[in-house]
Amino acid sequence: MRNSHSQRSGFTLFEVLIALAVFMLAVTGLAVALDTALQAALEVRQRSFCRSELESRLAYCQANPPPLGASRILEASRNHGVRVEESLAPYGAKNGKGLEVTGLKKLTITTKSGTQSDRAEILLNLP
Amino acid sequence: MGILALLAASIYAIASSSIGASRTAMEQQLTLRRLDAFLRITRSAFLNLPSQGTVSLEMGRGKGGEPEARLILGKAQGLFGMPSLGGGSLVLAAKPRSDGTRTISMIRVPSNLGDNELEKVLSSPGTPLLPKVRKPRWSFFQEGVWKEEWPKGNPRPTLVRLQLEIDEIPEPVEALFFVPPVVPPPTATQPEQAAPSPSPSPRPKP
Numbered sequence: 001m002r003n004s005h006s007q008r009s010g011f012t013l014f015e016v017l018i019a020l021a022v023f024m025l026a027v028t029g030l031a032v033a034l035d036t037a038l039q040a041a042l043e044v045r046q047r048s049f050c051r052s053e054l055e056s057r058l059a060y061c062q063a064n065p066p067p068l069g070a071s072r073i074l075e076a077s078r079n080h081g082v083r084v085e086e087s088l089a090p091y092g093a094k095n096g097k098g099l100e101v102t103g104l105k106k107l108t109i110t111t112k113s114g115t116q117s118d119r120a121e122i123l124l125n126l127p
Numbered sequence: 128m129g130i131l132a133l134l135a136a137s138i139y140a141i142a143s144s145s146i147g148a149s150r151t152a153m154e155q156q157l158t159l160r161r162l163d164a165f166l167r168i169t170r171s172a173f174l175n176l177p178s179q180g181t182v183s184l185e186m187g188r189g190k191g192g193e194p195e196a197r198l199i200l201g202k203a204q205g206l207f208g209m210p211s212l213g214g215g216s217l218v219l220a221a222k223p224r225s226d227g228t229r230t231i232s233m234i235r236v237p238s239n240l241g242d243n244e245l246e247k248v249l250s251s252p253g254t255p256l257l258p259k260v261r262k263p264r265w266s267f268f269q270e271g272v273w274k275e276e277w278p279k280g281n282p283r284p285t286l287v288r289l290q291l292e293i294d295e296i297p298e299p300v301e302a303l304f305f306v307p308p309v310v311p312p313p314t315a316t317q318p319e320q321a322a323p324s325p326s327p328s329p330r331p332k333p
Contacts, residue, residue, distance in 0.1 A: 016130070023134060027141060034145045041152035045296075048159045052166060052302060059170070059305035063268060063285040080298045 046116040053082040054111045054118045061086055061107055065124060068105065076113070083112045091123055103127035151295075158259075158295040165231065165257040166302050169219070173287060173304040177204050182287065182306060183279040184265050190250050193223045197249065198265050198287075199279070221263045222252060228294070231257040261292040283309060 011019075066072035066086045074084040091106040105126050110119045176182070181201035189195045198219040218234040232253035240248065267277040268286035277284060287304045 030141060030145060034148060037149060038152055041156060044156055045159060048163055055170060056303035059286060059303040062305050080301060
């Protein structure tokens with residue numbers, strides 16, 4: 001009986017190192033997966049903000065378009081973290097009889113939030 | 128034994144923080160999706176407002192006596208997927224919740240209601256569209272000026288702005304809605320020279 005108590009079984013240093021290495025690998029994988037998921041969630045949020053701001057600016061520009069031939073810029077720091085650039089340019093188009101259609105302008109709006117950006121182009125009739 | 132305890136504790140901490148972060152991200156995505164859907168149908172409602180439709184804002188009292196802002200789309204037909212209201216109105220009301228936030232709800236108000244019935248309908252919970260909203264504020268753009276009040280009888284504004292805060296979204300939300308102007312129907316100055324309608328309805332012969 002005394003001999004069995006004195007001979008203690010345990011882990012060797014090599015076994016402990018192997019276990020630690022496996023543990024570190026698992027933790028690293030978990031951290032990478034978590035980081036990827038959070039990054040994806042952030043991108044979804046930025047994309048959603050870009051789209052929402054784009055639709056709001058489209059609405060605003062229909063009531064108050066930017067000056068012709070110039071850009072109107074809203075910096076992200078003053079616009080809920082979304083940078084907006086709007087421009088209005090003349091647009092040449094002909095009708096079915098080959099006559100020039102006057103008053104058509106092309107409105108371009110670009111929004112940018114973080115790494116995501118969105119863009120829309122529509123024609124406005126502004127005689 | 129100590130090393131084993133440390134390892135177990137670190138695994139528990141990492142796993143619980145991962146679950147917490149994933150849960151927060153999923154809740155935020157759900158909120159964003161809900162907000163996106165709400166803004167889309169509200170934008171569509173303003174764009175499809177009939178020519179006789181009106182826009183007004185009034186402050187009412189909820190069931191608990193708390194003030195609630197009510198955006199009224201009067202004489203609305205075909206909005207929010209409702210084919211017919213019989214000349215009634217649709218109301219977007221910011222209903223107070225027990226946790227201090229508000230829910231933007233849609234209430235369908237039939238026409239020709241008495242005062243008591245109208246108050247009863249307006250104080251009903253309605254259809255919840257966007258829950259857990261803080262500080263919702265409507266404003267109206269007309270002739271270059273944003274106004275906070277838009278009583279009944281005012282002409283249609285050019286733009287409607289909604290500002291609100293949501294707990295899961297760090298930045299305040301601001302959305303603009305374009306209200307198409309009412310274009311008067313073309314006046315026929317020379318009825319005898321008016322072009323025939325493109326698809327005349329065939330009259331039954333006697």
